[in-house]
Structures are given as C-alpha cells and as structure tokens.
Amino acid sequence: MPATIVDLGPARFFRLPGEAIVGAAILLALPRKPRVVLAAVSGVALAALTVLNWLDMGFKQYLGRTFNLVLDWSLLGDAQSYLEDSLGRTATLAATAGLIVLVLLLFASLAYAVVRLSNVLARHSATATRGTLIAGVVWITCSSFGVQLAGVPLAADSAAVTLQSQTERVSDTLKDEAEFQKVAKVDAFGATPPAQLVPDLRGKDMIFTFIESYGRSAIEDPIMAPGVDKTLAVRTEALKKAGYHAKSGWLTSATYGGSSWLGHSTTLSGLWVSNQQRYRTVMASDHLSLTKVFKKSGAWDTVGVMPGVQKGWPEQSFFGLDKVYNAFELGYKGPKFSWSTMPDQYTLEQFQRRVHSKKHDKPVMSEVILTSSHQPWGPIPKMVGWDELGDGSIFKGIEAAGNKPADVIADTTKSRQEYGKSIQYSVTVLTEWLERYGSKDTVLVFLGDHQPIARVSGNHASRDVPISIVAKDPKVLDKISAWGWSDGLRPAHDAPVWKMNLFRDRFLTAYGSTPHPKKG
Incomplete structure (x- = not known):
C-alpha cells in the first residue's frame, strides 16, 4: 500500500514484492518447527506494518504528515472524542469496536495465512524452489530496468521501505527530543528586564x-x-x-x-x-x-x-x-x-x-x-x-x-x-x-x-x-x-x-x- 490515500489504486496490488521472494527462500530452507514459528512471526509483523501503513494514510489525509510511532498514540483518543462530537456516542462506539475487531482479525488472519503458505511451500518444495528463483530473476530484471505498471514500479519493496522509514522516524524522534531541549533553553528575550518589554504598547x-x-x-x-x-x-x-x-x-x-x-x-x-x-x-x-x-x-x-x-x-x-x-x-x-x-x-x-x-x-x-x-x-x-x-x-x-x-x-x-x-x-x-x-x-x-x-x-x-x-x-x-x-x-x-x-x-x-x- 502507498502512504497516502490519493495514491491508492489497483496497480499498487499487481506488483511483485521482493520481501515475499526472500521470505519464501528462507522458509524453504528451514525445518518444520522453526519454519512455522518464523511464518507466524512474519505474519504478525506484516499485520503490524499494515496497521502503521493505514495510520500513515490517515495522518497524511488529516494532518499532512506521517504517523509518529513514539508520539502520536495519544492523538487516537482525541480522534475518538472528535468522532463522538461529530457522529454521536453510539456511532463512535460502534466504529471503535469494529476497528478493534478488524485489527485483531488482520493479525490473526495474516499470521495464519503465512503459516499456511509456508506449509504449501514445504509440501511442494521442488516447484516452490523453481518458482522462487524465477520470481527473483523477474524482480531483479524489473527493478534494474525500472519496469512499471500504470506508473507504479512492478518490482516492489514496500514492506522493507515502511519498516526502514518507521525505524528512522523513531530514531530521529529520540534524537530530536534531546536536541530540542537544548534549543528551548535559549531565549533571546529570556533575561530582558520587565521595563524593557514591549514599551511601545x-x-x-x-x-x-x-x-x-x-x-x-x-x-x-x-x-x-x-x-x-x-x-x-x-x-x-x-x-x-x-x-x-x-x-x-x-x-x-x-x-x-x-x-x-x-x-x-x-x-x-x-x-x-x-x-x-x-x-x-x-x-x-x-x-x-x-x-x-x-x-x-x-x-x-x-x-x-x-x-x-x-x-x-x-x-x-x-x-x-x-x-x-x-x-x-x-x-x-x-x-x-x-x-x-x-x-x-x-x-x-x-x-x-x-x-x-x-x-x-x-x-x-x-x-x-x-x-x-x-x-x-x-x-x-x-x-x-x-x-x-x-x-x-x-x-x-x-x-x-x-x-x-x-x-x-x-x-x-x-x-x-x-x-x-x-x-x-x-x-x-x-x-x-x-x-x-x-x-x-x-x-x-x-x-x-x-x-x-x-x-x-x-x-x-x-x-x-x-x-x-x-x-x-x-x-x-x-x-x-x-x-x-x-x-x-x-x-x-x-x-x-x-x-x-x-x-x-x-x-x-x-x-x-x-x-x-x-x-x-
């Protein structure tokens, strides 16, 4: 998915995800128990990235910026209060409950889906190995030549980019906190005597x-x-x-x-x-x-x-x-x-x-x-x-x-x-x-x-x-x-x-x- 609602379109979902190819190769190489554990964890991680992607889309639409994983959780309560004022308490509670259920289903279904796919790969390892190699070659070729579908690159790495951007955002936020504390202590008028403040007013x-x-x-x-x-x-x-x-x-x-x-x-x-x-x-x-x-x-x-x-x-x-x-x-x-x-x-x-x-x-x-x-x-x-x-x-x-x-x-x-x-x-x-x-x-x-x-x-x-x-x-x-x-x-x-x-x-x-x- 893109980070903004306006970029959402069918072409976004007809791409070859590089992360899936790498994931398939790793799952094919693992014994059953670690394979199932990794598949379940990968499904949960994919669900988490999807939720963060939704939040980015919503924040871009309403606040003109992406979601900050460190700072912005408190704003979700403000969003609920705003909906309650606009749509009424009953509708807001129903929407909130529906959203919670949707997120839980997303985590459960993606974890189950990746485990199921890993089992399919294991049962048909020879075919899956050939398919993974072919998909890898196609991805590298499309990436190298910039092949696009309706203006969207066919070779996708959205999940990796989302993970990287979220990680950088967290790091930048923590650094900014320390730096801004120093900036806030400096004040051009902080020591100005009272008599020298806005005398012309x-x-x-x-x-x-x-x-x-x-x-x-x-x-x-x-x-x-x-x-x-x-x-x-x-x-x-x-x-x-x-x-x-x-x-x-x-x-x-x-x-x-x-x-x-x-x-x-x-x-x-x-x-x-x-x-x-x-x-x-x-x-x-x-x-x-x-x-x-x-x-x-x-x-x-x-x-x-x-x-x-x-x-x-x-x-x-x-x-x-x-x-x-x-x-x-x-x-x-x-x-x-x-x-x-x-x-x-x-x-x-x-x-x-x-x-x-x-x-x-x-x-x-x-x-x-x-x-x-x-x-x-x-x-x-x-x-x-x-x-x-x-x-x-x-x-x-x-x-x-x-x-x-x-x-x-x-x-x-x-x-x-x-x-x-x-x-x-x-x-x-x-x-x-x-x-x-x-x-x-x-x-x-x-x-x-x-x-x-x-x-x-x-x-x-x-x-x-x-x-x-x-x-x-x-x-x-x-x-x-x-x-x-x-x-x-x-x-x-x-x-x-x-x-x-x-x-x-x-x-x-x-x-x-x-x-x-x-x-x-």
Missing part, C-alpha cells in the same frame, strides 16, 4: 486571537475564496469607517489539519513546536511566551478565553495567564455545534462582559481561541443580534436546522463550501465585536492556527495561514511598516511569508523590546 488592551483552521486556502482556493475574500473586503471597509486600520501577512504553520495547540505554542513561544514531544518540552520549560511577556512586564493583567478547553489545562502557567475561562465558565446553555462547544459570537460577547468591559487597574492582555470553524463544519452558527445572545439558548433552533456533521464529512465539495462559510462567520463575528466594543487603545492580533485537512485544502496545499494586526492608533501599525505586510484584512498573494516561530521575536522587536539573551 504600554496602555493598550492587547487581544491575541486564533481562528481555528483559518488557512491560506480559505483566501485563495477557487471554491472557498470568493465568499471569504468578499467578507474580508466588506469587514475591512467597515473597520475603516469605525476608525480602524489593518495590515496582514502570512505565517507558515508548524502543523496542518489539526493539533491546533502546536500552532498556538509555535506562534507564542518563538520555537518550532511541530510535534507532541516538543510541545511537552516547551510547556515544562521557562521559555518566555509572547503572552507571558505582558505578564512579566507588570504593566498588564492577563486573561485567556478558551471555549475549546474542557479539562484541566496546566499550560496556563506557561502562557502567563492570570485567569482562564474554559468551556464550563462562560455560562453557555445552548447546544454544541459538533466539536465546537459554543458559537464564536457567544464567546466574544462573554469576553466583553467578563473581561473587556470591566474596570481594571491595568490594561488587559487577552488570548482568545475561536472554535466555530473547527471541522467537520456542520452545523455552522449564524449571526444573531448581539443584544439577543443571552445564555446561548437562542442557538438551539439554529443548530437543529443546520447541516448534520455526517452529511458534510461524506461530501468533499460540501466540506469545502461549509468550511468557507465557517471562516466567513468567524471573521465577521470577530471584526463586528471590534467595531462594536473596541476603543482607541484596543489592538487586535488575529491569525489562523493551521490549514484545514487535505480533503478541503487539497493534497498539495501550503501550510501558510493569514495573520492581521488591527488598531485605531496609527502608531501601532507604523511600527510594523517595514514588514511589507498588505493593507487590510486580506494578505496579498505575494505578501511576506515567515515561519510561524519567527513572529514572536519580530513582534517584540517592533514594539521596542530589548533583547537580553538567556542561554541554557
């Missing part, structure tokens, strides 16, 4: 907002872009009328299709946090996050609004947040919208009531996560009057009338269309909130955490996400004029593209922070 209410799955495809894909681009243009003009101006660029995310926390932590830590081990390392370190900069300065109170957090969240300390409002602390009484615990409009209204509108001794730095654009993009909330939000019960009818998650998941075109609509909703909600509640001292930084899954963004999409800075005070945007970002909420196609981890240091430098390196 003193007195501003800072809001850092991540929009789930807001990727470059939303702005440039021919199916999603027309609606999203129109929304960005309309909202740019509306903000102008309210006295706000924006500049926008691109960041290349450390993740793709999911694992949003990797995008969040990469942006805010200034480190390339591309896997779960790196994430754990960063969270356990004293590396200075961008949000913690404001707390360390002593000039801001810090708050997080996290409607996607539904359990203990020890990361609060790393991000330097004095208070965090999770999914259960925002008073929501309406329905969930699939994975999203509440509509973005409700989240922002609660942010306004509980944080932004309150009198504080200091300005407030807030981190807000918006979740309405999370897959499977069905049902999608609709805008209601801001004064009608109440406890969220108004969304019951909207949720009931919306698309069913299973219907959207099963249709690629519909998934892309509904994804585009969800981005339009989130951008509209966020900018309307700013237009309605912002002040001359409000500074909004908002960006996507990653591109949507490959079924929506395409199999060759970049990992780029849009980022915008919006403010009334012209001095705020003047500080980043040298960045070359586009005016407005829509970054131009040729606007600068930075790796996501570079944003922290460039932001801190632009707003007057003085580097004082801390070395591990």
Whole structure:
C-alpha cells in the first residue's frame, strides 16, 4: 500500500514484492518447527506494518504528515472524542469496536495465512524452489530496468521501505527530543528586564486571537475564496469607517489539519513546536511566551478565553495567564455545534462582559481561541443580534436546522463550501465585536492556527495561514511598516511569508523590546 490515500489504486496490488521472494527462500530452507514459528512471526509483523501503513494514510489525509510511532498514540483518543462530537456516542462506539475487531482479525488472519503458505511451500518444495528463483530473476530484471505498471514500479519493496522509514522516524524522534531541549533553553528575550518589554504598547488592551483552521486556502482556493475574500473586503471597509486600520501577512504553520495547540505554542513561544514531544518540552520549560511577556512586564493583567478547553489545562502557567475561562465558565446553555462547544459570537460577547468591559487597574492582555470553524463544519452558527445572545439558548433552533456533521464529512465539495462559510462567520463575528466594543487603545492580533485537512485544502496545499494586526492608533501599525505586510484584512498573494516561530521575536522587536539573551 502507498502512504497516502490519493495514491491508492489497483496497480499498487499487481506488483511483485521482493520481501515475499526472500521470505519464501528462507522458509524453504528451514525445518518444520522453526519454519512455522518464523511464518507466524512474519505474519504478525506484516499485520503490524499494515496497521502503521493505514495510520500513515490517515495522518497524511488529516494532518499532512506521517504517523509518529513514539508520539502520536495519544492523538487516537482525541480522534475518538472528535468522532463522538461529530457522529454521536453510539456511532463512535460502534466504529471503535469494529476497528478493534478488524485489527485483531488482520493479525490473526495474516499470521495464519503465512503459516499456511509456508506449509504449501514445504509440501511442494521442488516447484516452490523453481518458482522462487524465477520470481527473483523477474524482480531483479524489473527493478534494474525500472519496469512499471500504470506508473507504479512492478518490482516492489514496500514492506522493507515502511519498516526502514518507521525505524528512522523513531530514531530521529529520540534524537530530536534531546536536541530540542537544548534549543528551548535559549531565549533571546529570556533575561530582558520587565521595563524593557514591549514599551511601545504600554496602555493598550492587547487581544491575541486564533481562528481555528483559518488557512491560506480559505483566501485563495477557487471554491472557498470568493465568499471569504468578499467578507474580508466588506469587514475591512467597515473597520475603516469605525476608525480602524489593518495590515496582514502570512505565517507558515508548524502543523496542518489539526493539533491546533502546536500552532498556538509555535506562534507564542518563538520555537518550532511541530510535534507532541516538543510541545511537552516547551510547556515544562521557562521559555518566555509572547503572552507571558505582558505578564512579566507588570504593566498588564492577563486573561485567556478558551471555549475549546474542557479539562484541566496546566499550560496556563506557561502562557502567563492570570485567569482562564474554559468551556464550563462562560455560562453557555445552548447546544454544541459538533466539536465546537459554543458559537464564536457567544464567546466574544462573554469576553466583553467578563473581561473587556470591566474596570481594571491595568490594561488587559487577552488570548482568545475561536472554535466555530473547527471541522467537520456542520452545523455552522449564524449571526444573531448581539443584544439577543443571552445564555446561548437562542442557538438551539439554529443548530437543529443546520447541516448534520455526517452529511458534510461524506461530501468533499460540501466540506469545502461549509468550511468557507465557517471562516466567513468567524471573521465577521470577530471584526463586528471590534467595531462594536473596541476603543482607541484596543489592538487586535488575529491569525489562523493551521490549514484545514487535505480533503478541503487539497493534497498539495501550503501550510501558510493569514495573520492581521488591527488598531485605531496609527502608531501601532507604523511600527510594523517595514514588514511589507498588505493593507487590510486580506494578505496579498505575494505578501511576506515567515515561519510561524519567527513572529514572536519580530513582534517584540517592533514594539521596542530589548533583547537580553538567556542561554541554557
């Protein structure tokens, strides 16, 4: 099998596997008992490689990368939770049970099959020996001359390649863990005195907002872009009328299709946090996050609004947040919208009531996560009057009338269309909130955490996400004029593209922070 679903086709199964030829030769040479033991072990190993191949295919399709044998087992629990939110508990339990049975049958059947084939070889050893020699010559010939069938090499070594790549991946992961620990201890601003951190933003209410799955495809894909681009243009003009101006660029995310926390932590830590081990390392370190900069300065109170957090969240300390409002602390009484615990409009209204509108001794730095654009993009909330939000019960009818998650998941075109609509909703909600509640001292930084899954963004999409800075005070945007970002909420196609981890240091430098390196 290939490592990606898009490469799956009949030609893949009409090839001559070199591993089978070598295996046949070894089995023919062994006495009965060791032959049966080796055959059974080989069948189990083949089943294990098949499962890993399936996982690679799934991870490529959803996360744009292969499965990591060391780090990614924990994500299977997240996948089950996502299915439960999207399809319901009963369907998820049935699917999980069916998958477990399938995997057990695969191991048992392949072990039995290889033992049975080894017995056939032994009973017809002369014929089997000639056949093995002929197959070996054919394999070497096809490999030497590059013979192909429908564009696929006829001489195959997929199992050996899969085993080698998995072994190298494990080795690289273990090495990376040790190397990244050293990298995380080095911080260009780690020893900067509080008074020298972001002095040019003193007195501003800072809001850092991540929009789930807001990727470059939303702005440039021919199916999603027309609606999203129109929304960005309309909202740019509306903000102008309210006295706000924006500049926008691109960041290349450390993740793709999911694992949003990797995008969040990469942006805010200034480190390339591309896997779960790196994430754990960063969270356990004293590396200075961008949000913690404001707390360390002593000039801001810090708050997080996290409607996607539904359990203990020890990361609060790393991000330097004095208070965090999770999914259960925002008073929501309406329905969930699939994975999203509440509509973005409700989240922002609660942010306004509980944080932004309150009198504080200091300005407030807030981190807000918006979740309405999370897959499977069905049902999608609709805008209601801001004064009608109440406890969220108004969304019951909207949720009931919306698309069913299973219907959207099963249709690629519909998934892309509904994804585009969800981005339009989130951008509209966020900018309307700013237009309605912002002040001359409000500074909004908002960006996507990653591109949507490959079924929506395409199999060759970049990992780029849009980022915008919006403010009334012209001095705020003047500080980043040298960045070359586009005016407005829509970054131009040729606007600068930075790796996501570079944003922290460039932001801190632009707003007057003085580097004082801390070395591990």
